[in-house]
Amino acid sequence: MKERILVTGGTGYIGSHTVVELQNAGYDVVIVDNLSNSHADVVDNIEQVSGIRPAFEKVDCLDFQGLEEVFKKYAGIKAIIHFAASKAVGESVEKPLKYYRNNLVSLINILELMPRYGVEGIVFSSSCTVYGQPDTLPVTEEAPIKKAESPYGNTKQINEEIIHDTVASGSPITAILLRYFNPIGAHSSALLGELPNGVPQNLVPYLTQTAIGIREKLSVFGDDYDTPDGSCIRDFINVVDLAKAHVVSIRRILEHKQDEKVEVFNIGTGRGLSVLELIHGFEKATGVKLNYQIVGRRPGDIVKVWANPERANKVLGWKAEISIEDTLRSAWNWQLKLRERGIQ
Numbered sequence: 017m018k019e020r021i022l023v024t025g026g027t028g029y030i031g032s033h034t035v036v037e038l039q040n041a042g043y044d045v046v047i048v049d050n051l052s053n054s055h056a057d058v059v060d061n062i063e064q065v066s067g068i069r070p071a072f073e074k075v076d077c078l079d080f081q082g083l084e085e086v087f088k089k090y091a092g093i094k095a096i097i098h099f100a101a102s103k104a105v106g107e108s109v110e111k112p113l114k115y116y117r118n119n120l121v122s123l124i125n126i127l128e129l130m131p132r133y134g135v136e137g138i139v140f141s142s143s144c145t146v147y148g149q150p151d152t153l154p155v156t157e158e159a160p161i162k163k164a165e166s167p168y169g170n171t172k173q174i175n176e177e178i179i180h181d182t183v184a185s186g187s188p189i190t191a192i193l194l195r196y197f198n199p200i201g202a203h204s205s206a207l208l209g210e211l212p213n214g215v216p217q218n219l220v221p222y223l224t225q226t227a228i229g230i231r232e233k234l235s236v237f238g239d240d241y242d243t244p245d246g247s248c249i250r251d252f253i254n255v256v257d258l259a260k261a262h263v264v265s266i267r268r269i270l271e272h273k274q275d276e277k278v279e280v281f282n283i284g285t286g287r288g289l290s291v292l293e294l295i296h297g298f299e300k301a302t303g304v305k306l307n308y309q310i311v312g313r314r315p316g317d318i319v320k321v322w323a324n325p326e327r328a329n330k331v332l333g334w335k336a337e338i339s340i341e342d343t344l345r346s347a348w349n350w351q352l353k354l355r356e357r358g359i360q
């Protein structure tokens with residue numbers, strides 16, 4: 017029998033790609049999502065890509081009883097991947113309580129329900145934002161946690177602590193915390209990708225919307241940083257590669273291979289790319305010229321961060337594989353497909 021995995025936020029950007037990879041690996045997936053930042057038709061697209069329709073329940077993880085019904089209805093859930101969260105950095109500064117409530121209470125509800133229903137482990141979506149501006153690069157998992165720049169970032173730090181404390185208190189669960197660097201790109205089918213709500217805040221969705229003419233110009237936030245070309249440097253990780261990191265984490269939990277009850281992994285490529293290099297890489301990979309201008313720095317931006325992914329490479333047996341060219345082409349194909357579908 018297939019092992020059953022619950023994926024919260026499974027119709028979202030990273031969630032939807034992960035559901036497909038879990039299905040490809042032979043898992044039975046149940047999605048819980050409140051559709052606050054995604055659409056129910058993502059379930060159709062997942063089915064089209066994988067050939068398997070995942071179970072879907074429109075439930076908010078803040079709703080303890082609603083969530084408990086899911087555990088009852090789908091007996092035997094073995095592990096959870098918890099993506100469901102609010103993720104806009106700017107909005108979190110304006111509405112901190114929304115972020116603390118959504119992101120903290122959802123996790124608390126899940127952690128309370130897991131032992132009651134015999135769920136063995138959880139994979140949690142964390143972020144390289146917990147490192148702030150690291151003192152040494154590439155950054156390892158041992159680097160100190162820096163004071164968060166935003167309530168959003170703080171929820172990631174607090175959630176990591178909540179998981180550590182819960183496991184330390186004797187809860188019969190294990191956890192893998194994945195610290196993502198900058199996920200970009202889309203599924204090669206162009207049926208799954210990132211669908212931002214309103215004006216995109218992140219670089220690649222803004223870039224592809226500019227390339228297709230929805231936005232007039234991409235603003236590059238600063239070219240006077242202490243980096244070779246003056247723009248910020250990030251570790252851009254393909255979303256399908258990232259999705260696969262979740263599958264190997266789930267397998268590790270279910271096969272009881274963990275060295276510690278809570279393990280932490282950086283999920284990145286190990287290569288830093290500047291914002292300007294990314295823009296030029298996009299132009300080269302797609303043949304599309306981008307209208308961009310250099311503007312002032314964005315408050316709160318980290319200057320440079322990229323991963324040392326060796327622990328994930330060695331321990332999880334996971335490695336980023338998809339090239340940046342293919343990744344940028346996939347983001348562009350997704351944007352073209354959205355236009356074809358009349359969505360954006």
Ligand code: UD1
Pocket residue numbers: 103104105143144145165166169198217218219220222234235236237238248249250291314316317318
């Ligand atoms: C941010 C968050 C991170 C979160 C991620 C996803 C911080 C410090 N990090 O990452 O925790 O997980 O968003 O929501 O807040 N840029 C432009 N023009 C644009 C947009 C972005 O030049 O229109 C630049 C930014 O200045 C930055 C780089 O592109 O240097 C990447 O920005 P972005 O995609 O927003 O991601 P992060 O800020 O790295």
